[in-house]
Amino acid sequence: MLASWFAAAAFLFPTPQQAAPLAPGTVAEWRGGSLTAADFATWLSDSLGNRHESVSEALTHLLQIRLVETEAALRGVAVAAAEVVARLEEARAAVAAAGFDLAAELKAKGMSEAEFRSLLADSLLHEKLARADLGLADGTPVGAEQLKAWTAERIAIIFAAAEPEPDLALASGPYRVTHAEVGGTLLRTLPAQQLREFAHQNALERALPAWGAAQGLALDDAVLVEEVEWRRRRVAENPNYQGATYEGLLAARGSSVEAVLAGAEIRVAGWLRLTARAQWPDAWFDGLTAAQAAELKDRHGPRREVSWLLLYAKPVKESELDLDPQEAAAELRRWKSEMASPDDFHRLAGLYSEHEASRRRGGRVGFVHCIEPGVDPLLSAAAFAAPIGTVGDPVQVGGGLALILVHAEQPGPQGAEFREKVRRERQDEARAAFLETLALRTLWDEAAGS
Numbered sequence: 001m002l003a004s005w006f007a008a009a010a011f012l013f014p015t016p017q018q019a020a021p022l023a024p025g026t027v028a029e030w031r032g033g034s035l036t037a038a039d040f041a042t043w044l045s046d047s048l049g050n051r052h053e054s055v056s057e058a059l060t061h062l063l064q065i066r067l068v069e070t071e072a073a074l075r076g077v078a079v080a081a082a083e084v085v086a087r088l089e090e091a092r093a094a095v096a097a098a099g100f101d102l103a104a105e106l107k108a109k110g111m112s113e114a115e116f117r118s119l120l121a122d123s124l125l126h127e128k129l130a131r132a133d134l135g136l137a138d139g140t141p142v143g144a145e146q147l148k149a150w151t152a153e154r155i156a157i158i159f160a161a162a163e164p165e166p167d168l169a170l171a172s173g174p175y176r177v178t179h180a181e182v183g184g185t186l187l188r189t190l191p192a193q194q195l196r197e198f199a200h201q202n203a204l205e206r207a208l209p210a211w212g213a214a215q216g217l218a219l220d221d222a223v224l225v226e227e228v229e230w231r232r233r234r235v236a237e238n239p240n241y242q243g244a245t246y247e248g249l250l251a252a253r254g255s256s257v258e259a260v261l262a263g264a265e266i267r268v269a270g271w272l273r274l275t276a277r278a279q280w281p282d283a284w285f286d287g288l289t290a291a292q293a294a295e296l297k298d299r300h301g302p303r304r305e306v307s308w309l310l311l312y313a314k315p316v317k318e319s320e321l322d323l324d325p326q327e328a329a330a331e332l333r334r335w336k337s338e339m340a341s342p343d344d345f346h347r348l349a350g351l352y353s354e355h356e357a358s359r360r361r362g363g364r365v366g367f368v369h370c371i372e373p374g375v376d377p378l379l380s381a382a383a384f385a386a387p388i389g390t391v392g393d394p395v396q397v398g399g400g401l402a403l404i405l406v407h408a409e410q411p412g413p414q415g416a417e418f419r420e421k422v423r424r425e426r427q428d429e430a431r432a433a434f435l436e437t438l439a440l441r442t443l444w445d446e447a448a449g450s
Contacts, residue, residue: 030438041183051254058185192444276423298370302414
């Protein structure tokens with residue numbers, strides 16, 4: 001078992017006291033290591049980068065608070081304690097009306113009532129400042145869109161004046177935001193499942209190098225370049241990216257291949273590549289039975305580029321809008337008669353297919369193997385039974401019937417390339433096994449459904 005193979009070096013990671021709760025201020029613990037909330041907050045902000053949507057939102061939130069406080073101080077605008085109390089009671093009543101308890105909700109977000117009161121005070125200041133700039137009379141409600149526009153205009157100016165400063169998430173004039181502050185906001189706002197995954201990544205970044213060294217594995221640049229090339233191919237082959245490149249996707253997030261190669265995340269992937277090679281050596285492939293080898297070929301061998309036009313069908317109609325299999329087949333044949341070219345297929349699939357994700361791409365599914373995780377097995381089977389370049393009769397697929405168009409077939413990799421592909425697809429298994437060996441616990445395990 002892979003977990004036992006990792007456990008061969010478990011002496012590197014002393015076993016934590018599993019029954020004990022996590023120490024105050026600690027968000028994760030594993031054999032030989034732990035992670036404090038403060039360190040995790042800084043790591044989150046620094047790792048994701050300012051172009052990441054969650055970081056951008058956190059930065060904007062923090063800047064809005066500081067903008068309001070700065071503007072209020074300059075103008076001498078203040079909020080009375082009674083106004084804050086009144087707004088607090090409004091919030092308490094609104095939460096109660098929705099069937100929740102305000103105190104419990106604040107606790108779940110790691111926020112005290114004092115912090116919430118501070119946010120309410122900032123909200124009241126925000127309204128007063130916008131009301132004054134809009135020329136509205138005291139007490140006149142300020143709409144959400146008005147507040148949003150007032151804030152966006154000023155935040156844009158702050159971001160435009162920002163200058164790079166390595167130790168800060170943002171430096172713009174009097175505004176200074178640290179990575180720890182951004183990360184603290186992320187800890188309160190990101191879903192538990194996402195925080196748990198990030199904590200796993202942090203633990204892997206810390207623990208895998210020591211484990212690899214104990215195993216005599218050497219992570220060199222060639223392994224990292226192989227990982228980048230694999231990512232390039234995945235992006236190029238995925239119709240969801242609509243022709244985008246890996247470099248283009250990175251640039252949209254304010255990153256680059258060079259930045260990725262210099263980061264810790266790709267080193268985790270590199271260590272897992274080495275792990276997979278050690279766990280599934282050439283001798284493992286040589287010892288496969290004929291049935292096992294055939295299954296691997298179905299999963300990683302030849303693949304076909306396929307599009308479809310799907311109609312859902314029910315054996316027993318529940319409403320007049322439903323189609324039974326005969327009606328769905330008749331409708332598909334009618335559309336098939338209008339398909340004189342692949343362009344016709346994509347146009348009609350874009351109009352009528354009931355598989356929403358592929359419909360938006362003109363019915364394009366992309367490349368599939370005989371066995372493809374996440375793809376309807378009936379679709380994969382139909383794709384490999386269909387002639388290339390010809391739309392056949394409607395075929396049965398999960399939930400209904402479909403017209404299938406196979407654009408091309410690519411032969412599967414051979415020899416060392418095939419073995420490397422199998423190993424790469426098993427890195428998730430290696431990752432899970434290593435995390436199990438670490439006996440990793442996080443603050444979000446229960447909330448994330450662990």
